[in-house]
Amino acid sequence: MSRPRIVIVGAGFAGYQAARTLSRLARGAAEIVLINPTDYFLYVPLLPEVASGVLEPRRVTVSLPDTLPGVRIVLGEIDRIDLADRRVGYVDGDGSPADMRYDRLIVSIGSVNKLLPIPGVDEHAHGFRTLPEALYLRDHLTRQIELADLAEDPAERAARCTFVVVGAGYTGTEVAAHCVSATKLLLRRHPRLAGQQVRWLLLDLADRVLPELDERMSATAQRVLDSRGVQTMFGTSVAEATSDGVRLSTGEFVASRSLIWCVGVRPDPVVDDLGLATTKGRMVVDEFLAVPQHPEVFACGDAAAVPDPGRPGEITPMTAQHAVRQGRLAAHNVAASYGHGSFRPYRHKDLGFAVDLGGAQAAANPLHVPLAGPVAKAVTRGYHLASIPGNRVRVAADWMLESLLSRQGVQLGLVPPAAVPLDTASPELVQPLGR
Template sequence: MSTPRILIVGGGFAGLECAYRLERRLTAREAEITMVSEQNHQLYLPLLPQVAAGKLTAQSIAVSLRRLLRRTTLVPGRAVGVDPAAKAVVVRTIDEQVRALRYDYLVLAPGSVTRQFDIPGVAEHAIGMKTLAEAAYLRDHVIGQLDLAAATDDPEERAARLRFVVVGGGYAGSETAAYVQRLTSRAAKRYPGLDASEIRCHLVDLAPKLMPELGDALGRKAVRVLERRGVEMSLGVSVASATEGSVTLTDGRTLPCRTLVWTAGVAPSPLIATLDAETERGRLVTRADLTVPGFDGVYALGDAASVPDLATGADAVCAPTAQHATRQGKAAAMNVLSAIRGFPGADYRHRDLGLVVDLGGAQAVARPLGVPLSGIVAQGVTTAYHLMALRTLTARSRAVGGWLLNALAGDDYVRIGLQAEQESTLDHFESRKGYLSRAEVRELTDR
């Protein structure tokens, strides 16, 4: 019999954990493991705002896949179609070559993209916070706006360049707003012609409360921290349209603005639409053991999967969080291992350990194991959680070194210019296009 082929799509929290566990449990003779990933690193998303603010370098939160995976074949590219009947995945490699990879067991963990809601102007003018490139671009862009504001005599242009609008009142949006405010207020001290009081950081969210998952008490504390920093809140409204120089809200206000950061939720990877499978809000419906009904040997997990949350019950599904993705990766590995060795799989069950929100400096809010914390204690818990979640000692060392260096030496607020002549749209940074229709997938896999 030929050696079983395990194909993992995605090198994020779920995909990396699955491959890592399979390598530890399976011998080279028992299975061939292949991973498809555009990047050769796992991105630790919760620390992206700190990269945008210059508190950490990009390398500090990019965990090398090759440092952790020793036997897995890494295919540098993006899965653009799945043909379960042929047991094949179509991949477009980073040099634009298209090839079909065969599998016996398929683990789908392609992650998510930023949700846009088809609002006029957002796709063209908003900056996301899902990739390292977006965080690096945002930093360059924000510092560029300060440079241009300091050099103009036009008060209207100056006001627009000094207003920074962040859309999305969840963890990502709140942390991004906190760190953009931190970056701009500190950088303004280096500009003789700028006053930090001229800078406007604006947080917009359709929900009536900021981060409702925190609970009312912690949510109010988070709001107070941001407001003391000077972050303006617009809750219960959203964006109606955006242009290069303004943002119009659904309550009729038009804000002069040259920086729109979009963190208003995520949508599953477009790869899921290439399968003729049941979905829930775009996420692939799975059984409790992470298998996809009707598809032999296919498992789905992470942001792109709707997995029953047995720990919560009441027909709940697991939230698209790093915690669930990591633990689903481990569970999927064990179930694939069981299938190869002829044993039944186990259902996925995990109770959420809590949440942490870094608001910059010594400020944070956290709810570890249901215990509400704020201030310096919460910041300590938040820092410890991030260090624990970073997968390698090298990554942890870089993070600690970055924090210490930033605390001691500060920042020089330089623009690196890597994206100066590049597109800066959400579609460009997050690879939303180029996915195949089912007919195109079948044509390629039938060859």
């Protein structure tokens, strides 16, 4: 008899952990297939350091073939799931349609940028969830400073040195904190720009940065942003985006060539096409992560509405901490469905949060102990080194070199704007230490 086939769709935090756990539990007993658009797992929490030039891009990518023994890697973009026939459809690396049968399915397709019906945003804003987006932003920052150096018009110079970030959650706060320092370093390399100010705006409809976190962490982040000259504007968003700048909801027009969209995420639209019950766009599952009426299908991570045992009646937040644990549990319960072990319900304990603010600054509350400054930075970096499933020595080496050498400020020119539209789907989520 042929071995059963377990198919995992998506290699974000949940999918990667599911594949890694199954490679240990079911290698040889089942064919394990992981379908993903890339051959790497992206450690998204370190993307701000890629955009600001601290880390080289490959440091945040972990090879799937190298770290998932016994797992067959299929490069493809999922576009349909046929629950009745137990088949997954995808577009392969050559752009050709293909499909695959499954006996067990783990849906871990993650989330995509949250879009809002604001004129011009789709055309002029860029998100920050993928490696190409981080590389594009890194080039874009360098390019704007270099073009400002060439500009004779003071108004154009000011516009090219103005950067608008929408969303003061984890991603937006980290991007602003890291990249404001990077642009100041770039500015100092252009004598013609002596005296020119770099302006960073961080907008959010909330009343503080990091509104999801404890107010003490929010206050720490605000102090760092203030010290670096980042202008935070609360109760404010973008009303319209153009090629020349953005009009704010207050009516003010800000001349800028840079609009960075960090307003949050939504479940992958593939979930909508399944015809299954959803909650807030996420697939309804039971406490064992199984889909009702389809016991052969499990879902985890951002795609799944997992009941939160700590908050009766609520579902778990779309965070990496939950995704990692749910991926492991989905793998255990898939193995249990074949008689290897017993089913386990989802349980979790909050480990705390960490926000890297660049330089020697961070805010963290491991096990709910509030920390700030260099101590929080050490905790944050230690957490990342423990969590990233590869490249630890290379990441640590880049951090050490950053403290000894000046950053390289060059454009690689690898990612054109058309390659990173705002609606690009992505299976990863920026969420360190429980985001």
